[in-house]
Every structure is written in structure tokens, then in C-alpha cells.
Amino acid sequence: MPPIAKTPKPPYYAVIFTSERSAGDNGYGEMAARMVSLAAQQPGFLGIESAREEIGITVSYWADLESIKAWKDNAEHLEAQSKGRSSWYTHFRVRISKVERDYGI
Amino acid sequence: MPPIAKTPKPPYYAVIFTSERSAGDNGYGEMAARMVSLAAQQPGFLGIESAREEIGITVSYWADLESIKAWKDNAEHLEAQSKGRSSWYTHFRVRISKVERDYGI
Numbered sequence: 001m002p003p004i005a006k007t008p009k010p011p012y013y014a015v016i017f018t019s020e021r022s023a024g025d026n027g028y029g030e031m032a033a034r035m036v037s038l039a040a041q042q043p044g045f046l047g048i049e050s051a052r053e054e055i056g057i058t059v060s061y062w063a064d065l066e067s068i069k070a071w072k073d074n075a076e077h078l079e080a081q082s083k084g085r086s087s088w089y090t091h092f093r094v095r096i097s098k099v100e101r102d103y104g105i
Numbered sequence: 106m107p108p109i110a111k112t113p114k115p116p117y118y119a120v121i122f123t124s125e126r127s128a129g130d131n132g133y134g135e136m137a138a139r140m141v142s143l144a145a146q147q148p149g150f151l152g153i154e155s156a157r158e159e160i161g162i163t164v165s166y167w168a169d170l171e172s173i174k175a176w177k178d179n180a181e182h183l184e185a186q187s188k189g190r191s192s193w194y195t196h197f198r199v200r201i202s203k204v205e206r207d208y209g210i
Contacts, residue, residue, distance in 0.1 A: 003160055004123045004198050014121060014202050016164055018109045018154050049123050051156040055108055059121055059162060085210060093109050093209035097119050097202035104198035105190060 005047025005061055010099045012046055013062045019084075019092035020055055028088045031080050042071045061099070068096060110152025110166055115204045117151055118167045124189075124197035125160055133193045136185050147176045166204070173201060 021028070039045055039060060044067025050058040062068045071077060084092065126133070144150055144165060149172025155163040167173045176182060189197065 003125060004196055007198075007200075010200075014119070014200060016119060016121065016204075018164070020108060049160060049162055051158040051160055051162045053156040053158070055154060055156055057154055057156045057162045057164060059123070059164075089210070091109055091210060093112075093207060095112075095115075095119060095204045095207040097204040099121075099200045099202040102198060102200040105194070105196060 007061050014097050015060045016095040017058045019089045022090050112151050112166050119202050120165045121200040122163045124194045127195050
């Protein structure tokens, strides 16, 4: 997984995906890696950050809402979303947010 | 650390804090726990989610920008921010974003 994402100057969008996993892998690891690599090929993709302990947090960054919608509707991603709902996650939340300001070192 | 945050209906704000830690604890663990507990007492606080692997991601949720500003200016938090810059983090990024939509299971 890549380190802190190098995003452009705001505004841009962040999709905050927080999840709790069910027990067992059930193909999750392979699909998760594939989704990161596939997301990175989509128009408007700006970066991704991810970490998991008790919960998993993945934040992906996008140029606009249209890019987010197109990625949500990607056929392979739809299949992953379906498996996420049926077997990989006991709970998850997706929050779509507009980044207004950022700073750091 | 608590699980997935139970946030109200959007709009609300998310502060996405992504960091890379330097080696050694140097008081970090104790201060991090204290900051989570102190943040939860602030006006406008809605929840917090956190996970760390290669990088750490902490997302805190707030009712409005004024609450975020007040928490940033909290005296004890200012001290933690200073230690964060000087010794705990090699890199970090803070992104202030407005959550427009959310869904999940």
C-alpha cells in the first residue's frame, strides 16, 4: 500500500471508506489489491491511503463527483462491492466529502 | 479505539489526518490516547476512527468548521501538535473536508 497520497491543491474529493471485516479471507486480500490497482487507472483518481487495525480505513481521492460515480459503477468494482456486502464486511460506511483545505509536513 | 463512528445525517465535517511515525514512542502513545479522549469532550465533536499500519489514518468528525478551529486552538492540543511536528511524525497531512453524502451497512 502506498504512503501518504500526494494530492493537488484543494478543492478535490475524498471517499472515506471505513469497515469491519468478517472472519476469514474468502478472497478478500486478492480483490482488495486488485481494486487499489484498478482504482488507480480510473479517470480523476488522485491517490489512495489505507490502514487496518480493529477497523479498516481507506481514503481515496478524486478530482470530482463524476469520477467517483464512474468508479462506483465500474463492472469489476460492482462485483467487489457485492461481495463486500455479502461476505467480507460485517459493517461499513462510505462517506463522500469535499476537501476544502489541507496542510502538513 | 472505538469502531466505526455513528455520525448524524450529512452535511458535517471530516478531518482526515494521515501520518508517518518516526521511530520510538517518545510519549506518543499516552498523548494520542489523551487527545482522543479530549477531542471527544469538545463542542461539535461527532466521532473518531483510527487505524495504523505503514501509515496512520485518523478521521475525526465535526458539526462545523468553528468546532474544528476551536479544537485546533485548544491549548493541550497545541502542545501535542508541536510535539507531532518536532518529534513524532516524519510526514503528515491534514485534510479538512465536508461530508456531503454517506451510506453503509
